[in-house]
Amino acid sequence: xxxxxxxxxxxxxxxxxxxxxxxxxxxxxxxxxxxxxxxxxxxxxxxxxxxxxxxxxxxxxxxxxxxxxxxxxxxxxxxxxxxxxxxxxxxxxxxxxxxxxxxxxxxxxxxxxxxxxxxxxxxxxxxxxxxxxxxxxxxxxxxxxxxxxxxxxxxxxxxxxxxxxxxxxxxxxxxxxxxxxxxxxxxxxxxxxxxxxxxxxxxxxxxxxxxxxxxxxxxxxxxxxxxxxxxxxxxxxxxxxxxxxxxxxxxxxxxxxxxxxxxxxxxxxxxxxxxxxxxxxxxxxxxxxxxxxxxxxxxxxxxxxxxxxxxxxxxxxxxxxxxxxxxxxxxxxxxxxxxxxxxxx
Numbered sequence: 001x002x003x004x005x006x007x008x009x010x011x012x013x014x015x016x017x018x019x020x021x022x023x024x025x026x027x028x029x030x031x032x033x034x035x036x037x038x039x040x041x042x043x044x045x046x047x048x049x050x051x052x053x054x055x056x057x058x059x060x061x062x063x064x065x066x067x068x069x070x071x072x073x074x075x076x077x078x079x080x081x082x083x084x085x086x087x088x089x090x091x092x093x094x095x096x097x098x099x100x101x102x103x104x105x106x107x108x109x110x111x112x113x114x115x116x117x118x119x120x121x122x123x124x125x126x127x128x129x130x131x132x133x134x135x136x137x138x139x140x141x142x143x144x145x146x147x148x149x150x151x152x153x154x155x156x157x158x159x160x161x162x163x164x165x166x167x168x169x170x171x172x173x174x175x176x177x178x179x180x181x182x183x184x185x186x187x188x189x190x191x192x193x194x195x196x197x198x199x200x201x202x203x204x205x206x207x208x209x210x211x212x213x214x215x216x217x218x219x220x221x222x223x224x225x226x227x228x229x230x231x232x233x234x235x236x237x238x239x240x241x242x243x244x245x246x247x248x249x250x251x252x253x254x255x256x257x258x259x260x261x262x263x264x265x266x267x268x269x270x271x272x273x274x275x276x277x278x279x280x281x282x283x284x285x286x287x288x289x290x291x292x293x294x295x296x297x298x299x300x301x302x303x304x305x306x307x308x309x310x311x312x313x314x315x316x317x318x319x320x321x322x323x324x325x326x327x328x329x330x331x332x333x334x335x336x337x338x339x340x341x342x343x344x345x
Contacts, residue, residue: 001322001332002297004285011254011261014275030100032093035275038258039086039095043111046083050075050114057206058199068209075114076217083115084122084222085257089274091123108188113195113211116218119188120181121169128181129172131270135230135244137345140168141223144238148231148340149308158223162216221302228301229263231308232294232339241267242291246304247281249321253300261300264293288323294339295321313337 014035020028028034053071057063087107096103109119125141133139141161146153166189173182192211199207234243241264248254248261260266262277265284272280281288288295296304296319307316317332326332 001317001320001326001329004289004295004321004323007249007282007285007297007321009278009282010250011259011278012275013278014273030096030103032095032097033273035273036089036093036095039090042079042082042086043107046079046111046114050079054114054206054210057210058203060203063203063206063209065205071209076214080115080218080221081253081257083111084117084218085260087112087117087122088126088260089258091127092271093273113192114214116214116216118192118215120184121188124173124181124185125169128176128178128185129169131267132176134239134241134267135233136239138172140165140172141226143227143230144233145342145344147342148227148233149311149313149337151309153342154224154227154305154309157227158220161223162219165219224305225301228304228308231304232336233343234292234339235341235343235345238343238345240291242287242293246301247288247293247295248297248299248301248304249278249281249295250297251300253302263301264288289325292323292325292335294336295323297321308340 024037027040028037031037031040053074057067057071090104090107094101094104095107108117108123112119112122130139130141133142135142135144137144143157146157170182170186173179173185196207196211199211228248229246230244232243232246234240238244245264245267247264251261254261258274259277260274262281265272265277265280269280287293296316299307299316299319304316307313313333313336314329316336317329320326320332320336322332326335
């Protein structure tokens with residue numbers, strides 16, 4: 001275990017570029033925050049690689065099943081994580097200035113379907129429900145009622161979301177009178193499935209590979225990530241972000257996915273820019289010590305999920321940052337096991 005008071009961070013922070021070229025200056029003039037310029041670079045990569053590859057698969061006589069693993073390795077292994085966290089950040093903080101706000105639809109409506117994200121569903125779920133409820137019972141993606149080191153329970157969680165997720169979210173938004181979010185969510189969901197099923201009449205193999213199957217893959221990955229983010233909950237204070245969420249620091253994932261590992265910080269300050277999260281974490285070390293927060297170093301949430309499925313608490317304890325309350329590895333393991341037990345609030 002690492003000691004929290006000796007931590008140094010390697011996760012990305014903002015560094016001002018000494019000089020911008022003409023194209024960069026033009027793009028910055030459109031953005032709400034120039035620190036989000038990397039999102040434009042990622043979008044360009046997607047438009048010049050993922051989109052043409054997907055279109056190619058729809059061309060007459062061009063689809064071959066052996067191309068699908070290549071497409072998935074490139075698109076899912078290398079781009080899905082950064083894309084979804086770009087979608088996440090731009091849901092909280094619109095990318096383009098108000099007078100160019102029509103461009104903000106590009107990410108959820110044009111790019112999202114290539115990554116298994118139905119338009120507006122992420123915003124509706126994440127901001128319309130998850131942040132509003134904070135993993136408490138009204139949050140239909142809450143992990144509380146599940147045994148969080150059980151693969152069987154995780155598959156129940158995944159199956160429930162896939163079967164009832166759209167209905168439950170629409171019902172929740174209606175009850176909470178978040179009518180604009182609900183309308184956009186249902187429009188996006190309906191439009192996506194009409195589009196994907198319609199393309200099946202053009203080329204069913206390509207439509208299944210490019211649009212339909214990625215929905216099941218992406219939602220599995222997102223739920224595994226959410227499970228890792230909210231696997232360790234203090235049953236005495238389940239609404240406290242310091243003890244119902246987890247931070248994963250100093251990981252390659254943070255460098256690829258815009259510091260997504262700082263999940264406690266994000267729940268405390270949802271609108272904070274991704275480059276500010278490491279600094280905010282370091283400023284509040286005394287609070288993490290006081291609350292006995294769970295922090296891992298050199299792990300990401302998918303690795304946390306995977307280790308929990310294997311019940312590898314020894315590895316989790318080795319990667320845990322000691323907030324000063326753990327006197328031994330065995331004590332850390334017992335602490336982690338206690339925090340993964342199912343309970344009803």
